[in-house]
Amino acid sequence: MTTTYRVDKFVDAKGQTCPMPVLMLAKAFKELASGQILAISATDPGSKADVSAWAEKTGNTLLEMVEEAGVFTFYLKKV
Amino acid sequence: MTVDTLPTTTDQLLRDRVDTLVNERLEQLVTERVTEQVAAAMKKDPAKNKVAIIASKGTLDMAYPPLILASAAAAMGEDVEIFFTFYGLDIVKKGGAAQLKVAPIANPAMPVPMPNIVGMLPGMTPMATWMMKSQFFAKHHVAPLEQLLQECVDLGVKLIACQMTMDVMGIKAEELIEGVEVGGAATFINFANDAHITLFI
Numbered sequence: 001m002t003t004t005y006r007v008d009k010f011v012d013a014k015g016q017t018c019p020m021p022v023l024m025l026a027k028a029f030k031e032l033a034s035g036q037i038l039a040i041s042a043t044d045p046g047s048k049a050d051v052s053a054w055a056e057k058t059g060n061t062l063l064e065m066v067e068e069a070g071v072f073t074f075y076l077k078k079v
Numbered sequence: 080m081t082v083d084t085l086p087t088t089t090d091q092l093l094r095d096r097v098d099t100l101v102n103e104r105l106e107q108l109v110t111e112r113v114t115e116q117v118a119a120a121m122k123k124d125p126a127k128n129k130v131a132i133i134a135s136k137g138t139l140d141m142a143y144p145p146l147i148l149a150s151a152a153a154a155m156g157e158d159v160e161i162f163f164t165f166y167g168l169d170i171v172k173k174g175g176a177a178q179l180k181v182a183p184i185a186n187p188a189m190p191v192p193m194p195n196i197v198g199m200l201p202g203m204t205p206m207a208t209w210m211m212k213s214q215f216f217a218k219h220h221v222a223p224l225e226q227l228l229q230e231c232v233d234l235g236v237k238l239i240a241c242q243m244t245m246d247v248m249g250i251k252a253e254e255l256i257e258g259v260e261v262g263g264a265a266t267f268i269n270f271a272n273d274a275h276i277t278l279f280i
Binding site for chain 2: 025
């Protein structure tokens with residue numbers, strides 16, 4: 001079930017491998033204000049586990065992960 | 080029932096009842112107190128969100144794990160320090176990260192199957208390195224070591240070069256990339272002492 005989010009920032013990490021998607025995510029998140037939403041797209045299958053681990057560790061919310069044609073798009077909300 | 084046995088029985092009954100009550104209450108109190116103490120101790124966990132890594136190897140494959148883990152940990156908000164010692168110093172030498180090689184000799188896990196003895200032939204090390212970089216890493220878009228090292232610096236990972244091994248291997252402080260500090264065993268232990276994660280690579 002895909003919800004439409006008002007995305008404040010988009011990060012394209014397609015083609016990047018571990019640990020780059022997480023590094024790009026962390027860097028982009030620094031520029032967000034609390035409550036804002038970031039979307040990040042990645043093709044590295046490892047990012048499925050890594051992005052949720054990052055969210056769990058940093059206390060930010062992983063709203064949803066959408067998989068489409070080998071591209072994983074994560075929607076995250078800053079606490 | 081005779082009159083003279085009555086007090087003893089009553090006394091005995093009373094004592095049993097009191098014992099049972101005291102035991103029950105004691106157990107309740109001890110459990111409460113222990114639970115409180117454990118919770119307080121857990122809250123006072125002296126370990127911090129710190130990751131302490133020792134990078135001791137100077138081959139391409141062994142330089143990746145410390146840099147990948149350090150940058151990822153820093154991106155997750157951890158306070159990270161890498162202590163470079165022995166061959167690991169090559170990672171933080173100016174231009175060093177780009178020069179690291181794959182050792183094909185005595186490495187039975189090379190992606191291209193070949194008799195291990197072939198690894199000893201002259202030119203095999205640069206060839207294995209070239210193959211790893213151009214055929215495997217490039218194809219899978221693996222970030223080069225230089226980039227990961229820069230990411231570590233940008234994310235505030237503390238890089239410490241081991242003084243003793245620098246002296247042994249004739250490496251001067253000015254040969255190291257900017258931002259690397261020089262320290263010894265005590266420097267690392269002091270940092271790792273309250274780190275949740277400590278790795279020797």
